[in-house]
Structures are given as C-alpha cells and as structure tokens.
Amino acid sequence: MKILVASNNAKKLKELERILERAGIHGIELVPLRDVEPYEEPVEDGRTFADNALLKARAGVQATGLPTVADDSGITIEELGGMPGVLSARWSGEHGNDRANNDLVLAQMSHAGEGRRNAAFVSVCALVTPEGHETVSEGRWNGELLTEPRGEGGFGYDPLFKPEGQDCSAAELTPEAKDAVSHRGKALAGLVSAIAALSPQS
Template sequence: MTVKVLVASRNAKKLRELQRVLDRAGIDGIELVGLDEVPPFPEAPETGATFEENAAAKARDGALATGLPCVADDSGLEVDALNGMPGVLSARWSGAHGNDEANTALVLAQLADVPDERRGAAFVSACALAVPAGNDAA
C-alpha cells in the first residue's frame, strides 16, 4: 500500500531530496507530492513567532485542504549580534520576499561594526507533520 504525503512546497529539488532520504533509509510505500500536484488552496501567511509555529500552520493547512498527511518546514537565519534576527523574517528581511541577495546584503550591513568574534549565527529549521482527521493511513 502506498500513502501519498503532501510536502508543503513547490520546490521540486526539495521533493527530490526528501525522496532520496526516504530511499536511503529503506522507507517504502510513501509517495511524496508537492503543492503543484494538488488543487490550489488558500495558503495562510507565515505569521508565527517561531519556525515551529509557521511549519505547523503550513502542515495543518495542507492536510485540511487536501485530506492528505502533510509535512511542512520553515527555516531561517538567527544572528547572535542581532538578537536572533532575522529569524522567521529571514525570507523577507530586506522587504523583498525571497530576495536572498538583498537579505544577505542587509544582514552584512547590519553587522558592519560587529567584530568577527561576535558574528555567530545559526541556520534553524523546523518541520511539522499534520494528518487529517479520520486518516488512519499515516
């Protein structure tokens, strides 16, 4: 029996990578599908205060809209000298959503007067899985 699992992403590379992880782990019976493979549904904006909240909201929305188990993630950069920012705002830190070059340039500009030894940072990622009510397959 094969179970379809929605991955809350339109990134084909991400889906291929997740499939490789499943394959290498010897996990069979899961068919990953992306957002482009299901009927469109309203996607809630990422308004959570944490990566965990955003991932959980995306997974919940996907599961409710499609009836499929849904896995979602949220991730970003937390810079120590910026008190953990940009955090959940990483993708739109410069004001232009998804503009990595502009976001990086702004972070570096904000760190211009920060000595190298205080430039610690971490890339943080959170994943969530939501299963629609009444679905015993997952």
C-alpha cells in the same frame, strides 16, 4: 501513500526524498504544492518556526485531505538578537529575494568582527495527518556568518554561512554532505519514524 510537501521548492522535496531513501522507506509518494488543486496558503504570522510549520501543515491537510509535511526555517544571528529568525525569507521586505536578504544582512553585520559573527540555521518540520496526529521536529546547524558570499549551491543564506567545523560555506557543500549535517536534514530526519508509520509497507 501520498504525502503533500507544502512547498514548491524542488530542493526541499529532493532533500526529503533522499532522507527517506536512505532510511529504507518505500511506498511514499511526495507531492509538491504545484501538483494539487490551488488553495489559499495561510499567513505565516507565527512567533516561532514551529508555529509557522504547523500553520502550513494543517492548512495542507484541510485543503487536500493528505498527510502534509511543512517546514519553517531561517537563520538566527547572535549579534542581531536572534534575527532574522522567522522573518528570514522576507528580511529585505521582498519575500524570497535571496540576494537582497543576503545584502541586507551583510550590511547590518559590517561592524561585527571575528568572534561576533555566531549564527545558526534553524528548521522546524511538522507532519500533520488527516486524523489530527501532529509530529514536530527541530534541527539546528551552528556556525558563523561570512563577510562575503561563497559558493553557487544551496539557497537562501547558504553562501553566507560557514558551518561549525567546516572550511567552506554551506553553498559549497554537496547536497549529500549538506543533508547529513544541515538544520533541515536533521529536522526532516526526526520525522522519519512518523512517515514510516504511514507507509503501506510498514
């Protein structure tokens, strides 16, 4: 059974592969966007992470006929009223420019001292099937914003995020350690049973 993962982010694909493997789910082939006929991706104009995840998953099903997993995620910072939120990937004005996004957030938070740097990563993952079944799962990872980047791993705002109960940034965690506690890991884990139902071995 093929499932489209509506992303070309290899790290997201690997994350879901590891989660399915740990859950003992076999017979599922995860297909990235680059391996299907190109189609017009929807404008992510939803007001919530769930809105955008469903927009992307529905578009994938419509274009390919494959069950599709899509996610929308970002960082919410209490001091900034919950922003960047759904605008996280394009906070600096250029979509996917991690360095510019991080620099802007650091500048906007330069006034905020200890106790005013609470933040959380939020991810919503959606699985939509050609039959119209929709499963939505949310994961949240609480922590605080650092005053400078730390670590070379991960992506996005990982170097700025210090998870609750950790002495390192998200970018300093191993992929396996991150999967176990991260927002996306939690959200993807919430899709496991729905994905398992699609497996030919279920």
